[in-house]
Amino acid sequence: MIVITGASGQLGRLVIEALLQTVPAGEIVAAVRNPEKIADLAAxxxxxxxxxxxxxxxxxxxxxxxxxxxxISANEVGRRVPQHRAVIEAATAAGVGLLAYTSILHADSSPLPLAAEHQETEALIRASGLPAVILRNGWYTENYLAGIPTALQYGVVLGSAGAGRIASAARTDYAAAAAAVLTRDDQAGHIYELAGDESYTLAELAAEIAKQSGQAVNYQNLPESEFKAALLGAGLPDFLVTLLAESDVGASKGGLFDDSRQLSQLIGRSTTSLANMVAAQLAATAA
Structure with missing residues (x-):
């Protein structure tokens, strides 16, 4: 039996869809706060x-x-450690044979403030003695694609990543990796650094949007404080503004880059290309 926490979230749903390709539905448990959100999976x-x-x-x-x-790491930044501790303790008490955890890329050395809670969680897992596999997920390409409509409207991609290279991948790629480790033997003790096969700067992202849309789109690098102000002005909530701005600054220091290709090796295919994802987002925006 395989239990997926946070199963109603974007990643959780994709993991279950990936598992359903090879695992009988009755052997999969979707663990959620609100069961009505996944009535379709129950059906x-x-x-x-x-x-x-x-x-x-x-x-x-x-x-x-x-x-x-x-x-799947909780989405309440600042409350993750006690929440994750509760899961680890319950998993230990239940005698779970393998715990897989979605951490952050290069958690032990990442310059991103977001890494702190992941570092603490990884330490809790080690201390528990549970057989475990750590999936250190890199950035989701979707995090940047969500800004394409705004980029087209104003002709600019804003950020604080400088010339930092970002090796992101699609959520479906990370979901496939999780499904892979959950359906294979001898995964305990592995730590995977998961990132996209290709990397790009935000200037290159802007150029790709411009190329495919036929509109002028440039990248404007901002100091962190100015980038935060711009995000707040766009109506984003404080917690998301802080996360995005700090992550961009971390990217400028190499925090979102990895070229080991462990993700594509794990899932047995290339990761989804930036060009294809930009094309899909432009099509969705135009629809």
Whole structure:
């Protein structure tokens, strides 16, 4: 039995879809706070169990009988460590045979402030003694593609990444990696640094958008404070503004780059190209 936490989220759903290609639905557990959000998966035979990171009792029931468990990192930055600790303790009590955790690229040396909670979680996992595999996910290409409509409107991509190279990949690529380790033997002890096969600067991203759209789009590099102000002016919430700005600055220091190609090796295919993802986003924007 394979349990996926955060199963109603964007990554969780994709992991379950990937697992369903080779694993019987009845052997997959979607652990979520709100079961109604994944009624469609329940209708396909996936087990649905209530699991709230803030309610340890719910985790014990959700993990009962689990052979393998994927801990998708919580989305509440600043509260992740106690939430992840609750999951790790419940997994230990349930006797889970393998814990997989979605960490951050080069968690042990990353310049991104976002890495701190992942470092603490990885330490908790090591201390637990649970057989574990760490999936150090790089940046999602979707994080930048969401800004394409604004880039087209104003003719500019804003950021604070300088000339830092970003080796991002699609969520589907990272989901395929998670499914791969959950369906293979002898994964305990592995740490995977997962990133896209190709890398780009934000200036190159702007150039790709311009090339495919036929519109003039340039990259404007800003100091972190000015980039934050621009994001706030666009209506983004404070927590997301801080995350995006700090991540861009981290990218300028090499924090989002990796050229080991461990992701494509793990999933047995090339990662989704930036050009293809820009094309898909432009098509969706035009629809």
């Amino acid at each position: 396909r035979g996936v087990q649905v169990r209530v699991a709230d990171y803030d309610q340890p009792a719910s985790l014990a029931a959700a993990f009962a009988g689990a052979d393998k468990l994927l801990l």
